[in-house]
Amino acid sequence: MGVEQSEQWAEITPDAARRLVIAAVAAFAERGYHATTTRDIAGRAGMSPAALYIHYRTKEELLYRISGVGHRLALEILRRESGRDGTPAERLAAAVRAFVRWHAEHHTTARVVQYELQALGEEHYAEIVGLRRETDATVRGIIEDGVAAGDFAVPDVPGTTLAVISLCIDVARWFNSEGKRTPDEVGELYADLALRMVGYAAGR
Amino acid sequence: MGVEQSEQWAEITPDAARRLVIAAVAAFAERGYHATTTRDIAGRAGMSPAALYIHYRTKEELLYRISGVGHRLALEILRRESGRDGTPAERLAAAVRAFVRWHAEHHTTARVVQYELQALGEEHYAEIVGLRRETDATVRGIIEDGVAAGDFAVPDVPGTTLAVISLCIDVARWFNSEGKRTPDEVGELYADLALRMVGYAAGR
């Protein structure tokens, strides 16, 4: 898992900066942004407290970088799956499956990305909110397609979109890698639940 | 809303202790436990920083009291609704409707209750986790009843239970009292979504 976890941070260079990001994700996910000290982050990365400031101007900038990379990764997954050929039901299932699998597999990153947003500065926060709106629009697009095709029965499209995304995001909060469910299993279960939520009747 | 909000804290006496709890809930919900200072809480309650320690031994004890009252209130609502007479579908809809309405109406309290748990000390945390397990058991009981009666079609009961509760809880994160949805509307929407998730076919 260590190698796999570091691959998602491949775009962060040099090596020391990437080690700091990985250490920060672990610390933020475990205790939260405000309860984490810069000394703790540097210590986990095997450096002195001062080394952090060679690569990042502030602790908040570290969170911003993590949040940006994480949101872009999640959005990319969602767009790739929702853009495939297929019926709206197939596209919704694929999107939810992949989105949930990412939130489970990278639940430490996802926890930081989804639940520590409020600690961002005003400008950085506004930028991230823009990415979140795109996530919302992507899911809503699939559901609208399904309604237009007569495959889905959804009385409240924006509300149901919100609920589906909310359900997926919350996986990051409760998922435990030592639990008995694998990311694949949770993704499969949630894809089915999402289809049920939009009133898709399988096999009919 | 002020009066209504303070009513849920009626069991906290004397008055000064209750004002501190209300101030702490507002501050914790807005910035999180670790980003809130005891000076901020006391200031919101119209007292000096030292006054907090007349009524609570530590800042963590304040969180513990809030968490305890909130969890007990939410569990009480869930049990009352799930214990009514009626079909499993009616009971599930009523439970979800009321549980979600509480999370929306008291979304500041609910946010603290649901998302600041990790800041509790070890013993207090363990106690609260016990209450959460009872919440889980209550919802699972309804779903099992529905499956036994042949009204619900649920391949994975524990997983679906977890998803339904997760969906309800996450309302506290995104709900905004200045948004366009009322707590009643969200409760209604979510009751319908929960029935869909358990494979209940209305009117058939």
Place this chain on the structure above:
DNA sequence: CCGGGGGGTGAGCGGTCGCTTAGGGTACGG
């Protein structure tokens, strides 16, 4: 062999944190 620059460290600064302490104001029983 030397000079310079980028990544690193030890020590520590100013500020703020959770919490404590000494004492003041007020209502009330005797």
Place this chain on the structure above:
DNA sequence: CCGTACCCTAAGCGACCGCTCACCCCCCGG
């Protein structure tokens, strides 16, 4: 009228925070 029990405050203690600074080491071109 006094004692006293209860809330409360002003001031501040020790610890720890985010962040900085002076300096060091090591690699590399000339």
